[in-house]
Amino acid sequence: MRLILVGPPGAGKGTQAARLVENYDIPQLSTGDMLRAAVAARTPVGLKAKEVMDAGGLVSDEIVVGIIRDRIAEDDAKKGFILDGFPRTLAQAEALDVMLKSGNLELDAVIELRVDQTKLVDRIIKRAEDAKAAGEPVRKDDDPEVFKQRLEAYNRDTAVIVPYYEKAGLLSVIDGMQSIDEVTASIETVLQGLDEKV
Incomplete structure (x- = not known):
C-alpha cells in the first residue's frame, strides 16, 4: 500500500x-524527518544534503528523491508507505514517478483531503486558542499569519499536483471538513476499493 x-x-x-x-503497519514518511535521519546517519545522500543545508541552501528535489529511495528500501517499508509533505511540486511528483518506476514500484493511491480554506483558517485559530486554554504551547504553524502564508504556498506550488495525479487515475478526493472519524472511514472505503481492483 503506497499512498x-x-x-x-x-x-x-x-x-x-x-x-x-x-491500521496498516506501514511507515509514514515525512521528508523533514527522513532528511534529518539521513544527515545523522551520514549516508551518501545525507552528506550531500548536509553540505547544501550548511551552506544555507534548499535541498534539491534530486537529493530528496534519493533520500526517499533509500528510505523505502528499508524493511519496514516493504509492505508500503505513506508520503506526507511530498511531493510539494509538479517537478517532485514527476521525479518521484521516475524513481518508483526504476524500482518497479508504483503508487496505489493519492488521497486528497479537500477542505474549505476559509473555514480552515477558523479551525487553526480555534486549535491555537484550545492549546492556550489547556496551557499547552501553540504550534508555530498555528499562528494565523504564518498559517495564511503556508496556505498561499500550498495553493501556489502544491495544489498543481492534484490534477497531475487525477490524470494518472490515482486521485481520490475526500471531504476533509467531516469529523476525524468520518474522514478515516472515507479513506478506508477508498483503500478497500483498491483491494477489490487487485
Missing part, C-alpha cells in the same frame, strides 16, 4: 497518517 496524502496545512493529514500507520 500519498495531499491537502493544505491543517487539513488533518498528520492525524489520518497516524491512523493509517496503526
